[in-house]
Amino acid sequence: MSDNAEKHRIVIVGGGAAGLELATSLGKKLGKPGLADITLLDATATHIWKPLLHEVAAGTLDESEQVDYLAQGYRNHFHFRLGKMEGLNRQKKEIHVGATFSENGNLIIPKRTLTYDTLVMAVGSVSNTFGVKGVAEHCLFLDTTAQAFKFQKQLLEMYIKNYIGNEGKTVKPLSIAIIGAGATGVELSAQLHEVTNVLATYGLKEPNDVKLCIIEAATQLLPALPAKLAQATQQQLTALGIDLKLGRRVVEVTPAAIITQDGEYIAADLKVWAAGIKAPNWLKDLDGLETNRINQLVVDSTLKTSDDAIFAIGDCAACAWKGHDGNVPPRAQAAHQQASAVCKSLVNRLKGEALVNFVYYDYGSLVSLGQYTTVGNLMGNLMGTVSIGGFIARVVYLSLYKMHQIAIHGYFRTVMLTLSNLFRRSAFAKIKMH
Numbered sequence: 001m002s003d004n005a006e007k008h009r010i011v012i013v014g015g016g017a018a019g020l021e022l023a024t025s026l027g028k029k030l031g032k033p034g035l036a037d038i039t040l041l042d043a044t045a046t047h048i049w050k051p052l053l054h055e056v057a058a059g060t061l062d063e064s065e066q067v068d069y070l071a072q073g074y075r076n077h078f079h080f081r082l083g084k085m086e087g088l089n090r091q092k093k094e095i096h097v098g099a100t101f102s103e104n105g106n107l108i109i110p111k112r113t114l115t116y117d118t119l120v121m122a123v124g125s126v127s128n129t130f131g132v133k134g135v136a137e138h139c140l141f142l143d144t145t146a147q148a149f150k151f152q153k154q155l156l157e158m159y160i161k162n163y164i165g166n167e168g169k170t171v172k173p174l175s176i177a178i179i180g181a182g183a184t185g186v187e188l189s190a191q192l193h194e195v196t197n198v199l200a201t202y203g204l205k206e207p208n209d210v211k212l213c214i215i216e217a218a219t220q221l222l223p224a225l226p227a228k229l230a231q232a233t234q235q236q237l238t239a240l241g242i243d244l245k246l247g248r249r250v251v252e253v254t255p256a257a258i259i260t261q262d263g264e265y266i267a268a269d270l271k272v273w274a275a276g277i278k279a280p281n282w283l284k285d286l287d288g289l290e291t292n293r294i295n296q297l298v299v300d301s302t303l304k305t306s307d308d309a310i311f312a313i314g315d316c317a318a319c320a321w322k323g324h325d326g327n328v329p330p331r332a333q334a335a336h337q338q339a340s341a342v343c344k345s346l347v348n349r350l351k352g353e354a355l356v357n358f359v360y361y362d363y364g365s366l367v368s369l370g371q372y373t374t375v376g377n378l379m380g381n382l383m384g385t386v387s388i389g390g391f392i393a394r395v396v397y398l399s400l401y402k403m404h405q406i407a408i409h410g411y412f413r414t415v416m417l418t419l420s421n422l423f424r425r426s427a428f429a430k431i432k433m434h
């Protein structure tokens, strides 16, 4: 695997919010001066920052936001390997990578192993279906870019099928149900509402052709945000005509509907499950590494697992949140901070110095309602918790993504990308139409 077998080999599995930032910074700090051999393995060839997936699903994201891992590796002095990790041999310090196939099923790369001196697991999370009947079969998910594109394609095809050829006739409105009123579900509903209006502007449908609804077991939207902000969001969504069905626990999903604990039957053409996360199931049996009840790898305050050579960061890591009950939340800002901490630790380790203790700093939570508004709360040492909304909240929300872009592209390229996107948006369709 390595260009030079004597160099310390660091393998990072997963090039998401955490892993790609880590590979980029380690590439610059250790790869470039030849102090270590850095390899990033990911199941896909390109990266899209996961909080943008609801925009991919709605078709509003510019495709230039995708990062090509091979080019990123070339520019930042790490190797990229395409493949899906399937197993681990801690004694031999090997990870097992499954075979890679083309879209039409041809073998591209056979099964193989990669050897490491230090391994960093950053494989993220997937939707937790909580074993509810029919969810896996009949719901769409927003866990991966491929799923988000599948959603977008299905959505557009449904619009076309319902509208083209039926102009002027009374057609049954399309119904979309989102299960889960956390940030993902709420942001997706606002994006879909926006898309509906844009499609009407382009003449593809009538403005009232789509009915959106959110179904949530809790009696409040956005359980992680203060009640005041949740109420403001609730008012905004209600004003947009989004039907909020709160206090309804889903017990079954069928091809045509969602059934709640009280026996309510909610018919829906498209059903999206956004009701919670867990780490992938295969982490449960990863050569004896300790996991919690949602399969996350348990790490200590330095983000190290029970094996000295293996770290875990991002959504797949269970890291106690100092001074709070429970663990550091599965968020992009946690992934960003953990990537920085492990980068410092691995640089230190090569110099024979101590690992860094990770302390999570919660800067607050923000929820974007697309073009309509952004709401959230900011945490500060001096001011305590401050509720914000509107333009300021939008700017702070966008700055989280800008921090990720700066970590992987640097300041200059991020400014150039931002400017070029502004120009592109004025010239091309606001949503993806193919």
Ligand SMILES: Cc1cc2nc3c(=O)[nH]c(=O)nc-3n(C[C@H](O)[C@H](O)[C@H](O)COP(=O)(O)OP(=O)(O)OC[C@H]3O[C@@H](n4cnc5c(N)ncnc54)[C@H](O)[C@@H]3O)c2cc1C
Pocket: 013, 014, 015, 016, 017, 018, 019, 041, 042, 043, 044, 047, 049, 050, 051, 052, 053, 054, 083, 084, 085, 086, 122, 123, 124, 125, 142, 143, 183, 184, 313, 314, 315, 316, 330, 331, 332, 333, 334, 335, 366
């Ligand atoms: C729609 C949506 C909206 C969100 N909005 C917000 C938000 O506004 N603010 C916020 O803070 N957080 C948000 N989040 C959560 C945030 O995206 C995650 O907390 C963050 O992306 C976690 O980073 P990560 O690196 O752990 O995982 P990810 O970013 O998911 O990256 C995991 C990577 O691992 C790769 N991978 C997975 N399995 C394997 C394997 N077996 N082998 C090789 N590679 C593998 C994947 O391809 C992926 O590239 C949102 C999430 C979603 C889904």
